[in-house]
Amino acid sequence: MTITAIKETVWPAQEVVEDLSELRKNAPLTHVLTNIVVTNWTANVLLAAGASPAMVIAEEEAPGFAAIASGVLINLGTINSFDAKAIKAAAISANKSGTPWVLDPVAVGPLPYRTEIAIELLNYKPTVIRGNASEILALAGASSGGKGVDSTAKSTEAIEVAQELSLRTGAVVAISGEVDYITNGKEVIAVPGGHILMTKVTGVGCSLGALIASFLGIQKDPLRAAISASAVFAVTGERAALASRGTGSFAVAFLDELTVLKS
Structure with a gap:
């Protein structure tokens, strides 16, 4: 497949500002x-x-909650046999009820257990798949994965595979990296920005998946929802870096800058 011409979205694109305003107005569950x-x-x-x-994780509660939520995130970072049951039940329920959901296939590839789970979850039609380049390549069967949760591939290396994965699964695929690339198989959107400190604080990438799920609760176009979340994160990371002295103050500044982000 030939890579589609890449468009770029940066803050404060009108659509992104509108989506953030709508999210704050509706506070999607x-x-x-x-x-x-x-x-x-x-x-x-x-x-x-x-x-x-x-943060509902019990197997007995997860499917019912997934059915009433505005959006769902399934992240495989510390997957175990107990959580796997709840995650599968939530994915099945979200698919059945039409709740949009995000799959974050953390560290797939080198670890067979989580890789098998991630591949099975594709059967329940995630709305968006978000991961770093190595995770996207591994989920698509194009590589063996990265170094633990860290990518060993550049985001540009996964664009073509992400397009193919999107067309095969019906999901928007969001590749996180120095520049984020988001595709629905036909369009490819680049979201530049952010800061290296975002890779030094645990959970920044994982919380991006959650924010995409939140935007899915107010935006019916999953491509736009993923773009808006990535653009919001990029500008928040840039502004937080300017206000911080290191990783500790960056984490606090990130929450502060996200709280006050308007334009």
Whole structure:
């Protein structure tokens, strides 16, 4: 497949500003099934953005909650056999009820257990798949994955595979990296920006997946929802870096800048 001509979106694109305003107006209920390392951070990020997070993980509750939520995130960061049951139940429920959901296939490729789970979850039609370049390549069967949760491939290396994965699954695919690339298989949108400190604070990428799920709650076009979330994160990261001295103050500044972000 030939890579489609790439368009670029940067803050404050009108559509992104409108989507953020709509998110804050409606506070979409976002069901987050994520890893234990980032749960508190992710909840705070969604609150700062204006969404309403709910970290419901029990197998007995997950499917019912996925059916009533505005959007769902499924993140495989610290997957275990107990969480796998709840995650599968939530994905099935979201697919059946029409709730848009995001698959974040953390560290797929080198680890067979989570890779098998991620591939199975594709059967339940994720609305958006978000990962770094190595994760996207591995999920598509084009490589063996990265170094743990870190990518060993540049985001540009995964664009063509992401297009093919999007067309095959029906999901928008969002590749996170120095520049984010988001595709529905036909269009490819670049979202530049951000800062290297975003890779030094645990959970920034994982919380981006959650924010995409929140935007899906107010924006019916999944391509636009993923673009808006990425653009919001990019400008927030840039502004937080200017206001911080290192990783600790950056984390606080990131939440502060996201809270006050308007234009």
